[in-house]
Amino acid sequence: MNFGKQLKEGLLTQNPVLVQLLGMCSTLAITTSISNGIGMGVAVIIILTLSNIFISLLRKIIPNQVRIAAFIVVIAGFVTMVDLLLQAYFQDLAESLGVFIPLIVVNCIILGRAESFASKNGVLASAVDGVCQGLGYTAVLLVMSAIREFLGSGALAGIQIFPAEYGANMLVLPVGGFLVLGCLIALMQWALNKSGKGGK
C-alpha cells in the first residue's frame, strides 16, 4: 500500500488521459467549460472508485472467460445510479453533459483499471487506485476546460474576464479540443522525458 506512489502515478507518470491515452472521447467533448469538467470528473471518480471496489471484491468469483461482460455490468450499474442522481439533483449539469454520462459505461479508463488493477489487487488498494486515477482524469479535464473556456470565450468558471468577441472561439469548437489535448500530451511527454521518467 503506497498511497503517495499511486497518487503520483494517477496524476503524472501514469496519467489516464495524457500518458495512457484513455478516455479521450469524453475529454475532447465535454471540456468546453470548467463546470462541465468538474461535474464529469467527480462523476468518474465516484464510478471508478465504486466499480474498482466491487470488481476487486468479486475478482475471485468472476470467471476469467466472461470477465469483461461482468465488469461492464458492474460499471453500468454504477453509471446508471450516478446518471439518475445527477438528473435528480443537478439537472443543469446533467443536461450539459448529456450523453457523456451514460457513455462512462464504455469509458476506457474505468474498464482499463478494472482489467489491469482491480481484478488483480485487494479492495483497499483498488479503492485508492480508483480515487487516484479519477483525480488524474479530473485534473486533465480541469486544465483543458480552463484553457478552452478562458482563451475561447474569455471566461473562467462562468465569470467573464475579457469580452467574448476577443476569444478564439475555435478553441470551444471540437477542433479546439484536439488542439489543446495534443499540446497537453506533448507538454506531458516533454516534462516526463526531461525528468527521466518517460515510458521508453
Next chain:
Amino acid sequence: MDYRDLNLTGSSSPHIRTKDGTGHIMGEVMLAMVPALGFAVYNFGWRALVNTAVSILACCGFEWLYRAAMKKNNTVPDLSAAVTGMLIAFVCPVTIPYWILIIGDCFAIVIVKQLFGGIGKNFLNPALAARAFMLSWAGAMTNWVCPRASVPIWGAVDAATAATPMSYLHANNLAGLTETYSLGDMFVGVIGGSMGEVSALCLLLGGLFLLYRKVITWCIPVSYIGTVAVLTFIFPRGNDPVTWMLYNLLGGGLMLGAFFMATDYVTSPVSKRGQAIFGVGCGLITVFIRYFGSYNEGVCYAILLMNLTVWLIDRNVKPSRFGVTKAAKSKEKEAAAK
C-alpha cells in the same frame, strides 16, 4: 614528389557548390511576392504594407523567442519565418486588426511549426493553418472592403465593404459578377478579397519568376490550376463554361495557393508524380468546397487536407531506383516470396 608539397585542399565530393541555401531560396520567394504586395498597396492603401511588415516582424520575433527559450540555434536568418509572416498577411483582409494578425503569427510559428521541430518538420503549411485558426474571428476575417478603398492605418475602419467574386460564384450569380467585375478587373486584381490574393497578374509574374529560378517546379501549380480549370469547364453553373471557368480561376486564392502555398517544400510530396497527385487532389477539393461547401472559398482547406496526405503519397509513389528494370523487380519479388 610528395603530394603534400602541392598546395591542395583535400575534401570529399561534391566539389562544386552553389551559394543557394534556405535563406537564399526563401529570399527569392519573398521577392516573387513583392509584385502582389505592390498591387495590394495600390488596391487597398498603405495598410497593406504595414500589415505585411507587422506580420513578418511578429513571425520572426516568435521564431527567435521560441528558439531562444528552448536554447536551440537561431533560425530567423533562414527567412522561412519571414515568408510565413508575409503569407499570413496576404491571406487576410486588409482590415484585419493587428492583434488578430499577431495571434495568427504566434499560432503558425509556435504551434504549427516549432512544436513539431521547426523548419522542415511541420506537417501543415503554417500560414494556412494560421488562417484556419484565425477564422475564430470570422467577422474580422471576412470583412472585405471595396477595391481602391482607402483604409486607415490605425483606428476604426469605415470603408465601404463589397461582395467578393467568390461570394457571387458561391451564389451562382455569374451575371451579377460579370456586371460588377470585368474579366480584365479580375485578371489585374481590382477586386475585393484577401490582401495578397486579388491580383492574378502579379501572382502569375511571381510564380513565373519562381519557375524561372527553379525554386518551384511546374508540377503542382499546373496540375492544381489545371484540375480546377477542367472541372469548372465541364461542370459550369450557367450557360457559359468559358467565362465561368475563367472567373473561377482568377477569383479567390487559387493563384496564391497554387504557386506559393501548395509548393511549400516541407508540406508537398518529393517526387514529380507525387506532386501531380497532390496538385490534382488540391484542385478536386477546392472545386468540391466551392460547389458544395458552405464556405465561398476552398483553397485554404484543400491545401491543408492534401498536406495531411503527403506522407501517404510519398510512401506509395517512390521513383524507381536507377538501373532497376521491371524484370529485375519481379525477379526480386519472386526471390522474396520464396
